[in-house]
Amino acid sequence: MASKRSSFGKDTGLQARMVFTMFMLGLVYVAFIGVLFALGAQAGVIVVVAVVLLVAQLFGSDKMALAALKVKEVSPAEEPELHGIIDRLCVQADLAKPRVCVMESPMPNAFAMGRSRKSTTVCATRGILELLSPAELEGVMGHELTHVINRDVMVMTLASFFATLAALIMQFAFFFGGGYGNREEEEDIMIVVLVSAIVYALSFLLLRALSRYREYAADRGSAVLTGRPSALASALLKISGTMQRVPKEDLRVAEGMSAFFIIPARAKDSLMNIFADHPPLEKRLAALERLESQLQSAA
């Protein structure tokens, strides 16, 4: 905002949609808390469990995921090109350098992890390093570093807190619910379960929408950072082109991690866009094309 003039216009629409989604999430959550308190069910215990889970997720999930994915930290001597790209982008973004890792997988992909700017890891697969040109790789790394700058892991973890809580309540109720207490108490539990289910369903859809908007924002951030929107577009095309041709085993292993990847690890398009955590490729390409034409006509 500070710069007097920018090569790229503002994307007010994207910001508005993001804020609206977060507002709706908040609304669902506030209603949820209200019902929990009104019923005074054993909500206290569940909330404590959920808070513990949240903290564990914030502080431990990146380490667990990195261990599960078998990524390896690489030195500048081992991966001079990747380090060179990230060094330059870090100067450009005024960011401390993250840990740089490589995952020995033929599937072309990249992701960033870590709850804060201080403890971040960016990871590229062997496949993406071999597939992309330096400029395209820079676009992808710019996308990942924008996730870091926007604190997307933190935002998404916090935003999904109540969804986690609702899921927990449903599980509790299925395992321990029923068979004790009086009729009134059972009715209360049924209401809590029902409300939890609704909260879970609504927040699931809203979270997916939020995730898609964060992806657009990261694409945009990458374009602004590198000044080369078309390089990222070309990278996305290349990556998605090879995505369909890679062995199935890798896809299944990586499926659980798809939210962190630049392009989700799925062989086919999702059934419905509303359930997808990444926007469809055509829409991302169209957004990047708009940025490129803004850049070209900035004079």
Add this chain to the structure above:
Amino acid sequence: MSLRDALTGRHQVKGPAPDRLFAISTAYITLSSEHQIEPAGTAAIVFQALATSEFETTLREMEELVRATGAESGTSVTTEDDSFGYRWMILRNPEGAPSVEDLAVGINAVSSSIETAGHGERLLCAVFAFIDASKRKVYFIYNYKRGFWYPFVPDPSGPQQRLTERELQIKAQMASEIPIEPEIERWFPLWGIPI
């Protein structure tokens, strides 16, 4: 970065920090007289060259300007793109007459015309080359986003190796002369510097 920016995922690329480029044009005297680190007569400015006709025009005009101002001091200008797609504009003093002041004036002319054209956020860094007593290259890198300098001494014996000990010595020697980047994790290397 504000909470609001984090929530909306809005992020602007930072423009240049307050200019402390000219600190080098006094610091080099101490470097030379007390630490036997002599100017190599070359400097370069590194930036992202936008692939737009408007930016190319700015660059052409700027190059002409630097050539014209450099004509009397004999400073020559060349440009090259590195493998990462960044553009290096390299300034060279005439043979046998290194002048850090002339180079700093030239680099400043380039950076200010890029800023005037509204592309200040594309500036990455400026690099000044020196040679120490044991004939090793010592670089002083100016980070435009931060407004700080840091030394960079590549190890000639191997690729992607740097002599951190030497860099820390230089930091200790020069900290009072030139604003040195306080966060050492931001002493980003530049491998394969063409000067």
